[in-house]
Amino acid sequence: xxxxxxxxxxxxxxxxxxxxxxxxxxxxxxxxxxxxxxxxxxxxxxxx
Numbered sequence: 110x111x112x113x114x115x116x117x118x119x120x121x122x123x124x125x126x127x128x129x130x131x132x133x134x135x136x137x138x139x140x141x142x143x144x145x146x147x148x149x150x151x152x153x154x155x156x157x
Contacts, residue, residue: 110150114143 121136 110143110147114140114147
């Protein structure tokens, strides 16, 4: 899950460099959601 979030973050960075701001913001949003899901799963698995 973290690997996919990092990939979407890199894609957002590349899209922003080339000027695709709409696509970059969508990729960044997806990366942010995946990172939050990863953190929630990591905390739950830590306590279990």
